[in-house]
Amino acid sequence: MSILKVVEWPAKVLETPAETVTKFDDSLRAFVNDMFETMFASKGIGLAANQVGDLRRVITIEIPYAKEDAESEATKMWWHDKRFTFINPIIVKKSGRISWQEGCLSFPEVYDFVDRSAEVWIKAQDEFGKDFEVHATDLFAVCLQHEIDHIDGVVFFKRMSRLKAERVRNKMLKRGKLDVDEKNV
Numbered sequence: 001m002s003i004l005k006v007v008e009w010p011a012k013v014l015e016t017p018a019e020t021v022t023k024f025d026d027s028l029r030a031f032v033n034d035m036f037e038t039m040f041a042s043k044g045i046g047l048a049a050n051q052v053g054d055l056r057r058v059i060t061i062e063i064p065y066a067k068e069d070a071e072s073e074a075t076k077m078w079w080h081d082k083r084f085t086f087i088n089p090i091i092v093k094k095s096g097r098i099s100w101q102e103g104c105l106s107f108p109e110v111y112d113f114v115d116r117s118a119e120v121w122i123k124a125q126d127e128f129g130k131d132f133e134v135h136a137t138d139l140f141a142v143c144l145q146h147e148i149d150h151i152d153g154v155v156f157f158k159r160m161s162r163l164k165a166e167r168v169r170n171k172m173l174k175r176g177k178l179d180v181d182e183k184n185v
């Protein structure tokens with residue numbers, strides 16, 4: 001297993017739609033393991049293949065249950081603390097609205113509210129090509145929509161108001177420029 005490099009916007013791969021996976025072999029499963037390792041190392045709760053420079057429709061998710069934030073054990077959901085691999089995921093149904101403050105490993109230090117569906121029903125395949133379905137709510141639904149956007153080549157500021165999106169763009173472009181300047185020193 002190895003930790004992969006997470007690319008930051010404006011890398012082109014983040015705005016390129018990924019391709020359907022047709023080969024469910026050992027190299028795909030090794031890649032999925034690397035994605036989990038990369039995600040844990042970066043303290044992310046979700047990762048899309050585009051973010052490590054790969055254009056396959058592969059998503060990994062694991063949302064830790066943060067006990068300290070919880071009022072009681074009742075707030076723990078079935079999807080907390082579980083590893084999910086979604087390959088070729090499709091949203092078959094969605095309902096409701098939810099607004100969550102999102103972050104993204106490809107946009108360090110950027111956090112802002114994004115409006116999404118409160119519930120989504122997803123069909124996908126696992127790393128062995130087996131079909132499965134999930135009904136996701138709350139943060140799991142938010143995370144899935146964020147990651148499915150990634151494999152469609154849609155970064156999260158595209159879901160924000162024009163003003164907020166402009167702020168994010170400028171912050172990232174400035175950050176990129178500072179990196180270059182620092183390297184020149």
Ligand SMILES: [Zn+2]
Nearest residue numbers: 103104105106
């Ligand atoms: Zn992201």
